[in-house]
Amino acid sequence: MLTHTNKKVSELAENMASETVSGRSLWQDAFHRFTRNKMAMAGLVVLGLIFLFALTGPFIAAWSYDDIDWAVMGNAAELGQPSFETGHYFGTDDLGRDLFARTVQGSQISLMVGIIGAFIAMVIGTLYGAIAGYYGGRLDNAMMRLVDILMSFPYMLFLIILLVIFGRSIFLIFVGIGIVSWLDMARIVRGQTLSIKHKEFVEAAIASGVRPMIIVLRHIVPNLLGIVVVYATLLVPQMILTESFISFLGLGVQEPQTSWGALISEGAGTMRYGTLWQLAFPLFFFIATLLSFFFVGDGLRDALDPKDR
Amino acid sequence: MKTLHKTLAATLVSASLMGASGMALAEDRHPETGEMLAEEQVFTYRALDESSSLDPQVVEDVDGSYIVRDLFEGLLNSDEEGNLVPGVAERYESNEDNTVWTFYLREDAKWSDGEPVTAQDFVYAWKRAVDPELASPYAWYMGLMSIENGEAIIAGDVDKSELGVEAIDDYTFRVNLSRSLTYFPQMVTHATTFPSPKWVIEEHGEEWTKPGNLVGNGAFVLTEHVINERLVRERNDLYWDNENNMMDKVVTLVINDENQALNRYDAGELDKTDVPAGQYPRLEKESPDEAHSIPQLCTYYYNFNNDVEPFDDARVRRALSYAIDRDVIVNNVMQGGQFPAYTFTPELTAGFTPPDVAFGEMTQAERDAKAKELLAEAGYGPNNPLDTTILYNTSEGHKKVAIAISAMWKQKLGVNATLENQEWKTFLSTRSDGNFEIARAGWCGDYNEASTFLDLMHSESGYNDANYVSEEYDAMSKEAQMMDDPSSVYTEMEELIAVDMPNAPIYHYTEVMMLKPYVKGWPFGDVQQNVQSKNLYIVEH
């Protein structure tokens, strides 16, 4: 997925870089193309609804996500079914906690992990790649060799050890997942920087004595933004998937907070015991979100890449 | 679905019967009960994890100990009810003050390579267990047995040849203890005390426990061992009591996921598996002759860190302990037939009479009222709520208990307990470093006697994570060691800790399992669950 994206994204970046002069119409064009892509638009709508669900859910829920319904506790299979009467719209978990409220809470966490993780990967990857690409020479060589080394690092092990060393916190999950995902981003950005850095506007900036770091930040990075955003959109679902694996290992967020991954892995374990809703609801939101991100990401890429019309 | 399972199981069985027809024992009956025996005497069960070792002196986990009990045999065994019965030793005696124990070994016991099992094999094994060079993690057990010089050898101060064990002759084994121990025979059913074959270990070194190399004196020999997948052991024809062993073959399957293990049990691939948390009531209703809940000598409890505020105040500790509704934990959270715990030592422990501790007698409403009162006395209330943290290790069961207890505290006392879940090893080091306020813990008896529980609260105990210090308690503990029948002192000790409440006992464990109804001979009455496959048999089904 990633490498494939890389290739397309780099093509896209080439196209964009070559058309920076007529930037405005390119963006308008892209917008037009994007709105015509039905799947992508549907994805965008679904994403909107899911964000709305995550934000307004707490006001709709009849229970708080950490409250125990003592009447249901211990007999979720019979008493904890989804029902409007009890206020458990999505049923309850085994302890009698409201699954609607928990799904809302899980959505907030998972979306945050996905978006912040992708953002961190984007920031580190962009800066790293742009610096390596712009300065070139030995620095570039050393920096990219480091990326090569990190690429062969079994990153899941790395993440687990990090979570083990520093204890678990949402913050660390963001950072941990973000940190291991910036490598591809760095490579793409470096490649694009190489092609941009000999453009007239960069040479002009150099000639007028702007400091290199400022050139990277003011001139190079803004021109990479399109491709970076596309890539980041496609990175979000990867982040959410990674988080679900971490939760499956029991290294996810602390109770009573939860995430889609945690809810799904709990629900998947008890699939056969007559509490299927514990799997179905979180899984539905999980799949719907990932699909939408894929569609929107693909749509954005296609829209920004005129060749694919 | 139900009928499908049955027909599937039936086809599987008939297929295997056809395969085995050549060596059929035809029309076999159990000699005592007269039950028709199945032609195929194979028992397949699930193990949660690969065992740590098959070396009797090194093994440290429960599953591994079971395998070792099949491959080796110690001085004494336990029967279905957990009573001591002869193993390699036919009888034993002690001197008057219980400091010297002599075991008389049977002469017909053989190793699986035909060598006789002698007292020297025990001497070798016991010295091996304390040998710093072997560095067995279970060396501490030999220390617990108080064998002369045991501790000093482990510490490296004395040579292992000085251990207080001797072979009077080939079939007489004598142990000298450094203090009087009435329950010493109880302790020699443990795997660490099993004999080991010197010549085999010297020939193969570290490789000696691999199939083909391993020589044991148990009812079974190891025939196959694929790490993390399966272990097979088959009848040992040279075992001294082979004629009373009905079982031909025992298969261990390592299955990490408990739900998947239950699936495979239902598919007929396993004869025994564990019940996932919370599923016992359903399974008990659906198949009452397969679901079992067996009491164990284990206690689940929360440690209060007695060193830190506000848990240096016994009133706070008592308040929190009182407010835990143990019936809810047992009946609605764990749901595996566990017993609510109001004393630290399980009631089933041999020679222990639980005191009628005050808070155990109250109703939960009374306890809650008392808890509020105590907490208010200690200066906490609506205006000054108590904030604390519950530390537990990653596991579905611990998580559920912690969530339920924190909700109880919140609701009844207004205590805000944050949950902190750490991965196992991190949890252990945080807890033993004392970096916690409240931490979950579990303790299983090493032998069937109350001191294995009560020693834990001794101020000098290495396991006293609660950092409880009470001179009165220590004095009683010392007194108990001197007595022939210390049960009255044990009761007093429990009364004291019910007041001081260094930790909050929550429940006493049960082993909750599914066992196919055709597997007979399971030691349901043995609280230590020292299962030996030679006592199991499969009836026709």
Place this chain on the structure above:
Amino acid sequence: MFNYILRRIGVAIPTLLVLATISFYLMYTAPGGPFTSERPLPPEVMANLEAKYGLDKPLYQQLGIYLWNVVTDFDFGPSFRFKDRTVNDLIETGFPVTLTYGFWAFIFAVVIGVSLGAIAAIKHNTAADYAAVSTAIVGQVLPNFVLAPILVLVFVLWLGWLPGGGWQGGQWQYIILPVIALGTSFLASIARITRSSMLEVLNSNYIRTAKAKGMPFRYIIWRHALKPTMLPVVSYLGPAFVGMITGSFIIDSYFATGGIGVHFINGALNRDYSVIMGFTILLGGLTILFNLVVDILYAWIDPKIRY
């Protein structure tokens, strides 16, 4: 090309050393050790254990000794958790298992994925296309810890066709479920990549020319379209490989196959230092090797690339 391969291998060795060193120090930073247990060991026993396994030496010495043994004897040390076994034993028993189901999962994912994607592209915007795309997409986002129980429910409990786990030396019945559970999400990705790549190829000028010339469509697909279509698929194989390694943990712990996937994560959780080190080096090496193979394959397919 040959020089290129040599250079890559030359880089691989220091890379592995760096990898081993980083994971070594990280691992020692983690709280607890291999012998931390519920029942804390008395200090004397702990000291004996540490002396036996050389954990009482300074860290840099331990690292040095470990790496030296790896390089000279290919000895990855004893396992601290499975005290009768060495890491070499664990690799010897587990690796063939993982390799077997991994290989089949790979074949499964590539063959079915490419076919599915190609059919979807050829029958673009038809029911077949939509069906293929939606299957692929759901397959891609369904975590394998959800897929595995579903497979067991269907094939083991309802239909009773297959055993629910185990390996038994690798008989075919035992391989099927692990392969499907592991391969599906990669199959799905490959199908999506193939589809969009083939669409692009089919729209390109030279294919249009071929069509215009009246070449048979089947011939165009096999002869001209398939090879360029495979380029992005091939470059996806590297990440897929790494993903499969991670996925094998779930396969091994769910289907009890006895592969090395479990050691990888349990080693970290058990603080089984030599196991972590051994498997980090092994997996790092495999990743490097695999990426190299992918690059060579890539060069073979795409004549524009020269090393």
